[in-house]
Amino acid sequence: MGVTTRKEYLSSLRGLRPNIYKFGELIEDVTRHPATKRVVESHARNYDAANDPALESIYTSTSVYTGEKILRWNSMMQSADDLIANMIMKRQNFRRSGSCTGGVCVGWNAQNVMWAVTYEMDQALGTAYQQRLQDWILAAQKHGLTVAGALTDAKGDRSLKPSQQPDLDANVRVVDVREDGIIIRGAKVMIAGAAAAQEIFLLPGSIYGEADRDFAVVCVVPRDIEGLTIVEATHPSDRRELEETAGYEVPDTGTTQGLLFFEDVFVPNSRVFMCREYKYTAQVIKYFTANYRACIGACVAGQGDVMIGASTLMARANGLSSKVFANKMIDMSINNQVTYGLGAGACAMGSPHPSGSYFADPLTAHTNKVMVSRLPYETKRLAQDIGGGIVETGCMPSYQDLSDPTYGHLLEKYLKAGPCSSTARFKAARLTEWLTVGAGVPGCMHGGGSPDGARLVVRFSTPFEEYAEYAKKIIGIEEAVPEPQKK
Amino acid sequence: MGVTTRKEYLSSLRGLRPNIYKFGELIEDVTRHPATKRVVESHARNYDAANDPALESIYTSTSVYTGEKILRWNSMMQSADDLIANMIMKRQNFRRSGSCTGGVCVGWNAQNVMWAVTYEMDQALGTAYQQRLQDWILAAQKHGLTVAGALTDAKGDRSLKPSQQPDLDANVRVVDVREDGIIIRGAKVMIAGAAAAQEIFLLPGSIYGEADRDFAVVCVVPRDIEGLTIVEATHPSDRRELEETAGYEVPDTGTTQGLLFFEDVFVPNSRVFMCREYKYTAQVIKYFTANYRACIGACVAGQGDVMIGASTLMARANGLSSKVFANKMIDMSINNQVTYGLGAGACAMGSPHPSGSYFADPLTAHTNKVMVSRLPYETKRLAQDIGGGIVETGCMPSYQDLSDPTYGHLLEKYLKAGPCSSTARFKAARLTEWLTVGAGVPGCMHGGGSPDGARLVVRFSTPFEEYAEYAKKIIGIEEAVPEPQKK
């Protein structure tokens, strides 16, 4: 039953209470509303793939609990190969949807991270979190759920800790612990794919000390839980999605980022996997970022592949052989493979956790995050370079103009260039814009945390003193060379 | 009279025949329609500046013909200092409008280029083009005109010359020469600022041989000339400009790129400055690109300055000292100053033309074009890095949501962070988006031609054999070291 179908998935989404807004409007059916149907379509394609013999090895896996065939994004990741399989699926996702399918990424990672952290808490504190988590995972596997993850708090003033904020709600927190569950309040922001998810996995967004213990909370909630309001953010160019001519301007797929407002939401104990155990927030962050930042290289590689494809189309649509741009395309391919291969390296050099979970090598994973914050920008620049002025921002009219009865024929006449129709050229150019400065751009700079945070991890993971000792031995310095004293 | 005012300028624009379309709609009044009023406002600010004692030295100059004070963008550029004054004004324009004011740039450059080329033609061919041009310039100076320039033809199939295209209209050409003037047909595309211009200066977009002599045409036409249809292209996010809440989402300024369709347009002889003298198209391209690509460094520097400013605001609005990001801001400032200083260097190393015109050093100018196709992209990346997830594409809701009566208060509550209002933070974030992936992005990659074209000029301007001789002399190789023979 775990390998559910597109139909079951869409039907399940339609059964949820409407609580998502965009442009001042409540979205009644996320699967049909133009503001959300694209992100739902992106995810629905995963269900197609899981049921497609040609792709099922990528999109399905086996439950470590039941031995049954399940959707890969409900599985446990317990080896380097499992992590690399995650990467392979993500690259494939981007190739098939052109953008981020966040709903199969953060929640999946979260359940694996919490498998290890609940193990540690249970061992040390005598709690029984892991069994609760296992029950939830089994249900998720059974129903083939898509689960978005939510880490990033609204944060408020960056120079203050959560408990020091003028408005405590700036970070999600436990406001009450009852016998049967907890009450949470606050905001999580920049959640990818919430509209396409059936459930949302909440994790703490930082490492907290005792004063911030109320913010140390991990739980899973249905996306339509009472007290939760979601507002979708807006991408450049996403107003096109609302237009009649959207079919020509934008893909049927897409991504969204949402803001989640929890106003005294009750979460039953069976869905709570951490409550005020603040000392374990460091573990959550450490495990989460290691795997997330290893695998994120696959996402941007997959989108880069589509940019190479779009550039190939544009060259030809302009009347040129794509071979003219071979050097630039090689550079794009190298950029893609650096983030992908580095991610695989982080996976390969990872370590098993006593709980059975497996985590990527942090130094390599965070190095990859730094690459991910740079190389895709270079790839986008090259896509705009190859495509010519027509793909660069603001140099092509809208489809409304292209199809205008009075002067549309003029546009059509002048858009024709290479061995394809003017509509094909229009679409290839719009796709390039969408990928490079439009609504298809995923948040690779700050998604999963900022590159500066990654640099800090690199700093503290690099054994500078050990390296100084190597240098001393090689050149034969026997005396101590200490840091100078402050004067 | 030459230093006209905002009022006179707007009134003049209102007097033009409506012939501009966007989103399927004919724009009746470019100064008031939301799709064009922003680009008009950008240019109107130049008239303000020219009448502002604090800025008039930047924005006005003296007519070399009459000695009268005129708008700088109607002046002749006859020295390195004149070119640098052009750069200073452009950087200032971007600082004040945030984006490209194409209407004071290409047309102005064109009149100076043609001053030299008409001189050469008149000398060699006995034509009398220069006098016609002077008459037109005098009128432009007298009325303080804003003149857009149009070079880039629709081109059609990139692998074919204009005369080989299946549809000859893919490039603008002379279809008839009559006693009193000429008839032109075809399309020019990616014209910046056409909606804000009173006239349009047409130049050939490439170097043409004899077979393409009909395409060797230079003339100036009123923007509303009979037979000319203009369609505005669309930027990502420019649909926001049409909304009621636009005042919160986008600046009052902006840029546009237009497509111009000439359907058998009659241009009287007094406005024609080249007609089939194909041998002189090489001169047009050479002079035009030298000055244009020298000065373009000022544009991107000015926009980069605003990105630094927006990043400073964002850091603070997030609750952090902007000093935290000092290193990144220094990098941004360095990027700006590289393109600006390199442009000034191209100007300083330029040469006077016998006609009185002055042209920047081509090797340095084209080197700058290559920098302009790279460094601003890096600066944008840094602006997104500093601003945090909220400025990265797609992570902030619309103003419609922020002001929604039901849930807007939630957004407002959570957007508050640093020592300013949530609206100020919203606006600073939106500005950063507009500058980096939105409607404020000018076409610096392909505007004025592609970076690959610039690399070709670098190639043919670099004396490789001379450099090989230096190397030989330094190391004492006395024999010839020729290119190997093909085998």
Next chain:
Amino acid sequence: MGVTTRKEYLSSLRGLRPNIYKFGELIEDVTRHPATKRVVESHARNYDAANDPALESIYTSTSVYTGEKILRWNSMMQSADDLIANMIMKRQNFRRSGSCTGGVCVGWNAQNVMWAVTYEMDQALGTAYQQRLQDWILAAQKHGLTVAGALTDAKGDRSLKPSQQPDLDANVRVVDVREDGIIIRGAKVMIAGAAAAQEIFLLPGSIYGEADRDFAVVCVVPRDIEGLTIVEATHPSDRRELEETAGYEVPDTGTTQGLLFFEDVFVPNSRVFMCREYKYTAQVIKYFTANYRACIGACVAGQGDVMIGASTLMARANGLSSKVFANKMIDMSINNQVTYGLGAGACAMGSPHPSGSYFADPLTAHTNKVMVSRLPYETKRLAQDIGGGIVETGCMPSYQDLSDPTYGHLLEKYLKAGPCSSTARFKAARLTEWLTVGAGVPGCMHGGGSPDGARLVVRFSTPFEEYAEYAKKIIGIEEAVPEPQKK
């Protein structure tokens, strides 16, 4: 017996016939002559490590043939983990010697490559090469040999194939096949670590067609075989190694590159693993470059670690806290980890060969080669930046001056700066020079082939048409978009 000791290794080297020249001199004892003793010391440290309980897990392995403990660099690599273990050892080698220990790298890779290629030849052609190879490997394991590898032919005119060269000796070839063995002639150049090796493994340097079948030869020869003359190349600054004061100027370790001249050398059949089977040269190149270019990221990472160490020392020796340079050191660490992690990724995504050998993913491995041709140069630049003028080339006097009885005290007085002796500062500066522009620089640009060759592999490994199809599907282009026809 396979884990031999430094003593046995040095004794074995001393037993070889002198056939290595440098600076016009025949080197009688490579273990004691200043031109070669440093590269020997680098390799001798590997024997130390293999016998050191703290390092033996890195430096030893188990024979797949006998189950005995052997030196890792004599082992078969049959899994991703084996390849990563190769990388771990190489990074460690650079950390302990500061430079390239080529003798444990190319020969080792060659035996694994040939294990697969002899398998393929034997299967297809009915030859019995693999058994010969196994016999040789068993002997190498038993005696714990250090084996250099030799691929790069002198090549002659780059535009001609080997059989077209005016001098056929420009590439090593079979000049005669006798019953008991073959006769080879020609030159191999840029062989790292030949002076420290007991044997040399020869492989073809390119893919050959039938006309070049004589050049398709694989064999192993003792380093002192009759008819082989070796000339050592010279590094910048390696003349210091010959001086009395060398102990202060250069490390006790180092690398060498040699040129090998084969003048009708007889190789018995037992040491010949390919002879004119030209069709298999493509396999040799493909397998060799995949593993070599995956693992080379570890070498430059290890040397980068020492550069970080040297920079830490320099900052302090100059009187500054090394924390002042934290950002630059993080950049150095990121550079190191990119090439290392990308190499590990190539290993992890590799494939097993039916013979038992295992080969890294070519696309990722060749991408890494491109990184290796860039990032270490950036790391060197940063080391010179942090170290200050004193480490930049040409700004510090020689030790002869520092120890001069007349004015040496002046130098000593002025070299004293931070919390260490002036000699320690002198040595740290010299080490930085040695690492960045001196004799410690390994050939990471062209070693194992040029980065342009790697780009070609990237080009032919990237499925451009498949990517174009993804793009078409995403934006809904259903028509074909072919390459334009030549006109």
Next chain:
Amino acid sequence: MGVTTRKEYLSSLRGLRPNIYKFGELIEDVTRHPATKRVVESHARNYDAANDPALESIYTSTSVYTGEKILRWNSMMQSADDLIANMIMKRQNFRRSGSCTGGVCVGWNAQNVMWAVTYEMDQALGTAYQQRLQDWILAAQKHGLTVAGALTDAKGDRSLKPSQQPDLDANVRVVDVREDGIIIRGAKVMIAGAAAAQEIFLLPGSIYGEADRDFAVVCVVPRDIEGLTIVEATHPSDRRELEETAGYEVPDTGTTQGLLFFEDVFVPNSRVFMCREYKYTAQVIKYFTANYRACIGACVAGQGDVMIGASTLMARANGLSSKVFANKMIDMSINNQVTYGLGAGACAMGSPHPSGSYFADPLTAHTNKVMVSRLPYETKRLAQDIGGGIVETGCMPSYQDLSDPTYGHLLEKYLKAGPCSSTARFKAARLTEWLTVGAGVPGCMHGGGSPDGARLVVRFSTPFEEYAEYAKKIIGIEEAVPEPQKK
């Protein structure tokens, strides 16, 4: 008389007291000793050029005092054109010598800087320094002197000010003021071209406060003044210069960096231009760095030109058309032109000083210093990439080996490749090595100060608050957005 000849120059150098040491040896005649004759030859070629009708316009100028024709490097620079003429000459110098001719650079800049600073001091303090300086300049012009400049003190502990150093001599200072002159002590280091100079111009190396007033000293001394000892530093590979075969290994030209030790040197008042006026050290640094860092872009461009030339030779010598590498050569040319054009831009945007001196724009000049610390490293990397393994460090034997009677013929045979002799290929490869990692490498990273210092100037020259105001106006933020308060 001002345009002296090579012969007069060499004769004058020979007349100086020997006080220069290298490798433990006192150099009796700098014009003939192999350790110094190359730097002398580099400078002697300037005298040739000044007397060569084809080059004299570059190498000579007119005295503003006497109207006589003089060597350009003795002239006053009083306009942007004068500064650009300086740049033109420097680029030419590098093209003709392959390396740094420091003796025509720092001293020349110093005299122009001090012309302005003595003017300011005289105006404010009533001193009469400028007249003294003018007298010295007139003499320098008359005798056509080559004057090295000396700024960089030995510095000692970087975290302490000069007056706080354990050894006060770490920075050059006034130890006594007598009626007829001053006594100075201490060390200046990294002085380029001292061995080729007749006099040395000393400037303070930093901005000093009152406690460090003794270090505020400016004067000119003969290079052989009593009490001055000079030790030449060593470059990688410069031991080759001492060998018999040097003619094949290294150019006849070159550069040197020296260390100057002043042990109670008496300087008569006529040669003292600042003595304890510490407040003016800031002016010295400001003016000096502006002009020096503007013009340094010409040096590295000139050396880059030679690298392009050497790469052209190498491609051909390897048997390939240099066109194969067109893209890389264009990149090299762009790198050269960025630093050159940016320097010209800094000159063009400079300002006249009331004294008549002229200073480049600091923001642009310091931006250029940052480029100079990066781009030449990239150009070197490309030269090694194009040249192939043979030019990369350590892959070619010495000329001693190439000419060895026993085996030299083997090397010669295998070095032959393209359409030139093996010696020409050897020399072109050696030249590339010399330019990229050998003795020809000038100190462009730290010469004239570190790039980090330049970044600080960029920081303090960028009007961040003004830029924030532009951003606020563009998006309509009317409230203050201050730096957050410390909490």
